[in-house]
Amino acid sequence: MIPLGGIGEIGRNMTVFELDGKILVVDCGVLFPEEHQPGVDVILPDFGYLRDRMQDVVGIVLTHGHEDHIGGVPYLLRLREDIPIFGSALTLAFIVSKLKEHRITAQTQVVAEGQRVKIADFDLEFIAVNHSIPDALAVLIRTSAGSVLHTGDFKMDQLPLDGRLTDLRAFSRIGEEGLDLFLCDSTNADVPGFTPLEKDIGPVIENVISRSKGRVVVASFSSHIHRVQQVVDAALANNRKVALVGRSMVKNMQIASELGYLKAEPETFVDLKNAISMPQDQVVYMSTGSQGEPMAVLSRMVNLEHEIEIGQGDTVILASSLIPGNENAVYRVIDGLTKLGANVVHKGNAKVHVSGHAAAGELLYCYNILKPKNVMPVHGEYRHLIANGNLAQQTGVPSERVLITEDGWVVDLVAGKADIVGAVECGLLYVDGKTVGKITEDDLKDRRILAQEGFISIFCVIDAQTGRIASGPEIRARAFAEADHVFDDVKPLIERAMAEAAAEGIRDTYAMQQVIRRTIGTWVAKAHRRRPMIIPVVITY
Structure with a gap:
């Protein structure tokens, strides 16, 4: 094994x-x-x-x-x-x-x-x-x-x-x-x-929906058929229709319904386009995105990028557990929904998931x-x-x-x-x-550096015969907080380092790039306490 x-x-x-x-x-x-x-x-x-x-x-x-x-x-x-x-x-x-x-x-x-x-x-x-x-x-x-x-x-x-x-x-x-x-x-x-009973969740969800005067959004995993069934039953008990939101939610619930695992009449459901035009106290949105995924429904609601516009008096129920590693993303979504005026109900403040x-x-x-x-x-x-x-x-x-x-x-x-x-x-x-399988830990490290520290590129033209700088160095930075003129201090250091390399007979392009990388890397670490990605480009003629 x-x-x-x-x-x-x-x-x-x-x-x-x-x-x-x-x-x-x-x-x-x-x-x-x-x-x-x-x-x-x-x-x-x-x-x-x-x-x-x-x-x-x-x-x-x-x-x-x-x-x-x-x-x-x-x-x-x-x-x-x-x-x-x-x-x-x-x-x-x-x-x-x-x-x-x-x-x-x-x-x-x-x-x-x-x-x-x-x-x-x-x-x-x-x-x-x-x-x-x-x-x-x-x-x-x-x-x-x-x-x-x-x-x-x-x-x-x-x-x-x-x-x-x-x-x-x-x-x-x-x-x-x-x-x-x-x-x-x-x-x-x-x-x-012992793990609490699933059947104890249904009455809690129904009670939250019954007290909600505005729109209700319930987020869970798209495969959690039992939870969707409880939401459907609670919606019906409160004279609300159910709109399934999210491609995987719609697909999985269609499969579950066809196989008899989800028990609800077709008229219980309404598509999203029609649901948005209905009085919002007559519909429950059953959506994905309970883990704070950036492109999922809830995150798009928080960013005001979804058809469902969360506002004052609305209720959002997170009816799922927190997968380890997703805590920060979920709390950001909860904060964003609260800022929009929603009452956010989750496992931490109500028994809406086991x-x-x-x-x-x-x-x-x-x-x-x-x-x-x-x-x-x-x-x-x-x-x-x-x-x-x-x-x-x-x-x-x-x-x-x-x-x-x-x-x-x-x-x-x-x-x-x-x-x-x-x-x-x-x-x-x-x-x-x-x-x-082509992305490695080194690639991810580079991405983290780009995201956190920024990017500096240095362009130099070198005389192949003498090894001295013929043009440059031209320095450009992205996602680096300082203006470009701050690099005026390091240009003489690069020129001096390149002259010393030329005096030592260094003519290899890669070796010259490494000289530039070490020089500017040492300077930026001391002067700005940063470790950006540094890309030197050396052309010889």
């Missing part, structure tokens, strides 16, 4: 299982960039380990339809398009829709809880688990080397909105059969007790039921993995049988014993526009 993403982070979940030269992939998601990764669209798992072995991949199993578990599939299928994909009906509907945008036709096979499928020498059994999206599945992988249970994302809501419980009877049966390795969701392992992940109390139940021989916490930042491992030890799993890993670490399961035996190269794969 090799995790290629999802260890030490919330996102880009992907684990490969290899047996007798054949590879099974479980999940292939994306991670959304943070502020220190400017220009990046999404971050993928590192496919490097698979790139030369794509013919050995026998299948991709998707546990559920969230972006951090399925968003990377189109990029993986670019390497080989005919890999069979296994998942629940809703999960596959979401991924097929996504693949159409990439002009990829996939081989898919719908599976359901209780079903067993044989892929090469991997014997898979699918188990119902409860999550914040319908149709989530855990997968038990039986092999000649042992058995592995991968939970995907899950919790143990005892009164779920769709009536679909996490199948603890199946967990009990697996425990009695004997489980060699448990890969367990760690996201809420450091949260004591997590989709099991808290510590639920995880303890799982460990006691399954009695796994080995445990490998997955899906979480490092503190979550440690907390999950500690829970396993409290239930009797020996500390040496709890494997805290990192992306790329290789875990061998032999005769019921799991050990970390090595590592493969595993980094971050950046998607930037149409390019995949």
